[in-house]
Amino acid sequence: LMRGALTPDPTLFIANLDGSGEIPLAFGDGTLSPDGNRVAYSNENNQLTLMEVASKQKILLGAGYLAPRWSPDGTKIAFQRETPKGFNIFIMNSDGTNLRALTDTTEYFTLGGWSGDGQFLLIQSGARIELLNVADSSRTLLLQTEYNPYGSVTAALSPDNNWLAYLEKVPGRMTPGLYLKALPDGEPRLLVQLEHWSVF
Numbered sequence: 001l002m003r004g005a006l007t008p009d010p011t012l013f014i015a016n017l018d019g020s021g022e023i024p025l026a027f028g029d030g031t032l033s034p035d036g037n038r039v040a041y042s043n044e045n046n047q048l049t050l051m052e053v054a055s056k057q058k059i060l061l062g063a064g065y066l067a068p069r070w071s072p073d074g075t076k077i078a079f080q081r082e083t084p085k086g087f088n089i090f091i092m093n094s095d096g097t098n099l100r101a102l103t104d105t106t107e108y109f110t111l112g113g114w115s116g117d118g119q120f121l122l123i124q125s126g127a128r129i130e131l132l133n134v135a136d137s138s139r140t141l142l143l144q145t146e147y148n149p150y151g152s153v154t155a156a157l158s159p160d161n162n163w164l165a166y167l168e169k170v171p172g173r174m175t176p177g178l179y180l181k182a183l184p185d186g187e188p189r190l191l192v193q194l195e196h197w198s199v200f
Contacts, residue, residue, distance in 0.1 A: 002029070007044045014039075014053055026051060026058075029067060033074050033094075040068035040077050040094075048079060050094075061096040067111045070094070071118045072159075078102075078121050078134075080111055089123060089132060102137045110151055116159035129155045129166060142183065145169075147176045154200075165191075167199070175199070 005011045010024040014032065028049065030041025039051045048065035051058050064082035071078070077094055080087040085106045092099040102121070103109065112122035120131040120140075129143045146169045147154070154167040154176075162183055170177040170193045177193030192199055 012039060012041055023053075025053070025056070031069055033070050034072060035074055038094075040070060040079075042066050042068060042079070046082070048077075050096075059096075061092075067153075069111055069113045069121075071114050072116055073118055076118075078111060078114065080109065089121065091121075091134060102132055102134065108151065110149070110153045112153045112155050113157070115157055115161050117161060120161075122155060122157050124149065124153065124155060126150075129164070143181070 001013050001015060002011050005027065007027045009027065011027050012025040012030055013022050014025060015022040025039055026041060028041035028043040030039050032039055037053055039053060041049055042065050043049050046065055047063045048061040048068055049058050050061060066080040066087060068077050068079040075094055076091050078091045081090045086108060088101055088103045088105065089109055089111060090099060090101050107125050110124045112124060114121055119134055121134060123130050123132050127145045127148045128141060131140045131142060142164060143166065145166065147167055156165045164181045164183055166179055167176040168179050170190065173193055175194055175198050178191045178199045179188045180191055181188045
């Protein structure tokens with residue numbers, strides 16, 4: 001889990017599902033590996049770091065990295081990496097080898113995560129929610145929303161790739177609502193909308 005803090009205080013923690021046994025890990029933005037043994041995170045200097053949860057030993061994999069996300073089988077990590085054109089989407093093996101760019105554009109993306117089968121990445125560009133093919137870098141539009149998150153991740157795929165949860169404007173309301181849609185052409189269903197606060 002993550003919570004706000006100022007470095008050097010930690011923002012990343014690991015805990016049991018009932019909230020007990022919380023252990024502080026590091027300052028940064030990151031995710032837990034599928035086997036629960038490692039955390040990949042971007043530290044305060046945007047350095048991609050791997051940490052063993054048990055020993056807290058760290059390995060630095062490079063600078064200029066944001067939003068690392070583990071593949072479902074734990075063998076790869078996707079992330080945003082700074083290039084001369086801006087932050088583009090890359091993947092590499094979880095040991096730091098076989099670095100490969102999937103996008104090369106000035107368009108700004110946010111990285112939502114992997115599809116359950118490990119073949120696609122969920123990306124967002126403004127109000128566009130897309131699938132990025134890991135094999136050939138092709139992009140498939142899932143949904144064009146009316147809500148622009150301005151650089152925040154506001155969509156998630158179900159592990160079986162059959163459902164998309166996302167934020168969208170709610171007619172007559174100030175804050176966006178959380179919708180659920182069966183892919184590819186299901187009717188969107190509003191799950192929750194808060195009067196004065198944003199839902200995530």
